[in-house]
Amino acid sequence: MMELQIIKVKTLLLGLIGLLFMGCYNDVEEELYPTVNCNTAGMSYSTDVVTILTNNSCISCHNNTNPQGSIKLDTYSDVKIYVDNGRLFGSVNHDVGFKSMPQGSTTKINQCSIDQLQAWIKDGALNN
Ligand code: HEC
Known part of the structure; x- marks a missing residue:
């Protein structure tokens, strides 16, 4: 029972760490590809x-x-x-x-x- 709880906590922690990294990854991605929604047609x-x-x-x-x-x-x-x-x-x-x-x-x-x-x-x- 105790062991199962530890596994649950570990899984939760790993998940949270994963989310943190995804957050960082997304930030970097925005810096790398900021032109996704950039309109360059018909510039004046x-x-x-x-x-x-x-x-x-x-x-x-x-x-x-x-x-x-x-x-x-x-x-x-x-x-x-x-x-x-x-x-x-x-x-x-x-x-x-x-x-x-x-x-x-x-x-x-x-x-x-x-x-x-x-x-x-x-x-x-x-x-x-
Ligand atoms: C804080 C003042 C300042 C700002 C802001 C500034 N410049 Fe300059 N710019 C200078 C100075 C001083 C020089 C001459 C640098 C030198 O000869 O070392 C220069 C040089 C240049 C040159 C010649 C570059 C070369 O290699 O011959 C161009 C073109 C230019 N600026 C365009 C721009 C553009 C476009 C912007 C805006 C994105 C800008 N400048 C913003 C001060 C500024």
Whole structure:
């Protein structure tokens, strides 16, 4: 009787530990695959790209009055320069040979935003 109870407790504990690990596993999975529900279709400069650049402080460091690194990203024609020379995508994707942006952050902007920028660039980086 006593032994059966110990087995029950052990099973319960193992189950709980298992759940804990599943919890951790799911957390990691979300970090690894955050793009599952990411819409990259029909990206537009004025709504999607400007929002991403604003929300990630890009524009506060790269504008006409504060052009850090002599780079401005507050107008379409300025942004287009860094799309065409590959530096915009290289810097947000932390590619080798580019300065990682946002400056001072150890992490990239969220993967969905990176995918959306890439999709907009692939669609021709239109002023849409
Ligand atoms: C805190 C201020 C700051 C923020 C925020 C910031 N930048 Fe920068 N950025 C800089 C500075 C300073 C440089 C020049 C770095 C250097 O030359 O070492 C730079 C350089 C760059 C470059 C040139 C990279 C290269 O390798 O030539 C690009 C492109 C760029 N930033 C885009 C962005 C984008 C896109 C974001 C937002 C995701 C962003 N920056 C956020 C300050 C910032």
